Amino acid sequence: MATRHDTAAPPVKEGGAAPGRPPAGADTERAMKKRARLSRRWQRDMRWSPYAFVSPFFLLFLAFGLFPLLYTGWASLHQVELTAPTDMSWVGLRNYTRIFDDDFFWNAAKNTLTIGIISTVPQLLMAMGLAHILNYKLRGSTFYRVVMLAPYATSIAAASLVFVLLFGRDYGMINWALNAVGIDHVDWQNGKWPSQIAVSSIIVWRWTGYNALIYLAAMQAIPQDLYESAALDGASRWRQFLHVTLPSLRPTILFTVVVSTIGASQVFGEPLLFDANKGASGGSQHQFQTLGLYLYEQGWINQHLGRASAIAWTMFLILIVIGVVNYVISRRLRASS
Amino acid sequence: MTTTLTKPPADAVPEPPKRSRGMKAARAGGQLHAGPVAYVILALFTVISLFPLVWTAIAASRDNQRLAQTPPPFWFGSGLFDKLEVAWTDANLGEAFLNTTLVAGISSFTIVFLSTIAGFAFAKLRFKGRGAAMLVVIGTMMVPPQLSIIPLYMMVAKLDWTDQLQAVIFPSLVSAFGVFFMRQYLIQALPDEIIEAARVDGASSWRVVWHVVFPTARPAMAVLGMLMFVQTWNDFLWPFLVLTQTGNPTVQVAVAGLGRGYTPDQSLIMAGALLGTLPLLIVFAIFGKQIVGGIMQGAVKG
Numbered sequence: 001m002a003t004r005h006d007t008a009a010p011p012v013k014e015g016g017a018a019p020g021r022p023p024a025g026a027d028t029e030r031a032m033k034k035r036a037r038l039s040r041r042w043q044r045d046m047r048w049s050p051y052a053f054v055s056p057f058f059l060l061f062l063a064f065g066l067f068p069l070l071y072t073g074w075a076s077l078h079q080v081e082l083t084a085p086t087d088m089s090w091v092g093l094r095n096y097t098r099i100f101d102d103d104f105f106w107n108a109a110k111n112t113l114t115i116g117i118i119s120t121v122p123q124l125l126m127a128m129g130l131a132h133i134l135n136y137k138l139r140g141s142t143f144y145r146v147v148m149l150a151p152y153a154t155s156i157a158a159a160s161l162v163f164v165l166l167f168g169r170d171y172g173m174i175n176w177a178l179n180a181v182g183i184d185h186v187d188w189q190n191g192k193w194p195s196q197i198a199v200s201s202i203i204v205w206r207w208t209g210y211n212a213l214i215y216l217a218a219m220q221a222i223p224q225d226l227y228e229s230a231a232l233d234g235a236s237r238w239r240q241f242l243h244v245t246l247p248s249l250r251p252t253i254l255f256t257v258v259v260s261t262i263g264a265s266q267v268f269g270e271p272l273l274f275d276a277n278k279g280a281s282g283g284s285q286h287q288f289q290t291l292g293l294y295l296y297e298q299g300w301i302n303q304h305l306g307r308a309s310a311i312a313w314t315m316f317l318i319l320i321v322i323g324v325v326n327y328v329i330s331r332r333l334r335a336s337s
Numbered sequence: 338m339t340t341t342l343t344k345p346p347a348d349a350v351p352e353p354p355k356r357s358r359g360m361k362a363a364r365a366g367g368q369l370h371a372g373p374v375a376y377v378i379l380a381l382f383t384v385i386s387l388f389p390l391v392w393t394a395i396a397a398s399r400d401n402q403r404l405a406q407t408p409p410p411f412w413f414g415s416g417l418f419d420k421l422e423v424a425w426t427d428a429n430l431g432e433a434f435l436n437t438t439l440v441a442g443i444s445s446f447t448i449v450f451l452s453t454i455a456g457f458a459f460a461k462l463r464f465k466g467r468g469a470a471m472l473v474v475i476g477t478m479m480v481p482p483q484l485s486i487i488p489l490y491m492m493v494a495k496l497d498w499t500d501q502l503q504a505v506i507f508p509s510l511v512s513a514f515g516v517f518f519m520r521q522y523l524i525q526a527l528p529d530e531i532i533e534a535a536r537v538d539g540a541s542s543w544r545v546v547w548h549v550v551f552p553t554a555r556p557a558m559a560v561l562g563m564l565m566f567v568q569t570w571n572d573f574l575w576p577f578l579v580l581t582q583t584g585n586p587t588v589q590v591a592v593a594g595l596g597r598g599y600t601p602d603q604s605l606i607m608a609g610a611l612l613g614t615l616p617l618l619i620v621f622a623i624f625g626k627q628i629v630g631g632i633m634q635g636a637v638k639g
Contacts, residue, residue: 053462085491086491133375133378138371165607170407209382262479323479
């Protein structure tokens with residue numbers, strides 16, 4: 001390395017650099033200098049390299065993460081149109097009062113909540129059951145894990161389009177199967193509940209296996225002797241699950257609930273594509289328009305970016321509230337146990 | 338690994354009057370074997386997981402008249418490769434593939450590189466503000482991306498990047514999850530002694546990263562790379578907003594575009610959906626075990 005030669009090269013004006021030092025042999029002085037210089041460079045390296053390692057991430061993060069986040073808040077207080085995004089005129093909280101007065105906003109909020117519940121709850125419950133089964137000694141366990149993850153590899157676009165066909169009213173596979181067991185045709189696209197169930201099923205299908213793997217990982221980290229002592233106390237398998245597995249999994253469950261809640265709050269592609277011709281309205285009567293879709297409709301179809309920003313921030317605030325509620329509940333649970 | 342434990346010394350185990358199955362397992366010192374019910378449930382989930390994918394191929398292989406009949410087709414017709422070809426050329430999926438490969442490749446490579454060095458700093462180096470910075474990283478994992486799309490869109494519009502691939506690439510170069518993932522891995526996989534030894538030998542921090550951190554982190558880097566590739570490949574919302582189907586679509590935008598129109602060609606849509614998913618399914622078939630391991634690893638100690 002070039003720098004090595006620098007240190008090895010005969011130093012210029014040796015004496016002047018350290019006037020206060022007692023005269024010693026030239027060799028030792030040179031060695032000391034070299035060491036001092038090396039250690040200075042060493043210290044500089046030790047001190048600054050951590051920042052060098054994290055700064056690219058944080059620079060990009062500032063540009064594409066934090067700045068847009070705050071700017072959305074700023075934009076939500078202005079009237080901004082998609083056609084002229086740089087013309088911003090201050091309107092205070094009017095965007096917020098406007099969307100709160102808008103029935104479509106509340107409709108979208110309600111839909112997001114119901115779709116969130118009917119997608120997240122079964123998803124996590126089934127994932128828990130699957131993880132429990134996969135935690136047994138199994139033949140071909142890797143196969144099942146990979147297969148369960150196949151839906152995760154499928155994109156929202158592909159999965160949604162396939163499910164649209166499967167849920168077709170007249171010739172869809174699901175109605176055909178329902179007919180076979182004597183249930184009448186369900187209009188999956190136009191009914192309120194049927195359409196929300198159909199949209200949720202796409203989400204459930206894609207994410208159950210992924211969550212099962214996360215639960216499984218946490219289950220495998222539970223020390224085996226906890227089960228042994230529970231078994232010696234005469235606990236049945238079910239009781240072992242209730243009193244050993246579930247309590248040990250609490251942090252992981254909280255984690256998946258938080259992640260799924262965030263995911264559910266942003267549902268966008270599934271309802272958009274579930275009725276591709278209605279697009280952003282989320283069905284003929286807005287029956288499955290989520291907040292994500294409503295945001296898109298306001299910002300990109302109606303071209304009111306300021307109002308869309310207000311929707312985005314409202315979603316964020318709702319999430320914060322949910323997060324705080326989650327936190328309080330989990331603390332309560334911990335305190336009571 | 339259970340062989341030594343399966344036979345406990347006879348005198349140590351007095352015959353208990355009643356023996357639950359859990360107890361037997363405890364004695365054996367291992368996990369329980371799954372019963373037939375477990376296999377039935379798993380078989381059911383296998384079918385549910387794979388059926389929509391298989392049926393995509395079935396639907397793509399049939400013509401539209403057959404798809405508009407009951408019962409729906411359960412087996413392949415003869416038209417699969419024709420339809421795939423039509424989707425590839427007419428629906429411009431070929432170009433979309435190139436675009437997506439480029440976007441996903443650049444993003445995942447950059448994410449892996451930046452996440453590894455940042456994760457290393459968070460895991461093993463001490464510096465002022467480390468705790469706070471890590472908190473910011475974890476905090477951003479909780480922020481919904483919808484919050485940033487409007488200003489990002491304004492930035493892209495101002496830079497005249499609409500319909501250009503860099504509009505998709507730049508915002509996807511960072512991943513808080515990636516940093517967190519690499520940090521978790523390096524904390525346990527990289528012993529402090531090795532770094533110290535390298536330091537004693539006079540290695541600079543960059544040399545430590547190059548000669549110690551990268552080799553150690555290689556398995557985690559591969560897994561993170563695959564996870565990020567899957568994520569960017571499947572990304573929909575942002576590419577949908579900044580790329581149009583006629584400009585420079587990614588596969589997902591192009592596939593979504595197939596669904597438009599009042600008399601959509603269902604079997605063509607299915608062919609497109611299949612093409613958009615196939616590369617990832619192949620990756621999963623080959624590296625499934627590693628990806629599963631990576632997801633499970635990232636999940637523990639969350």
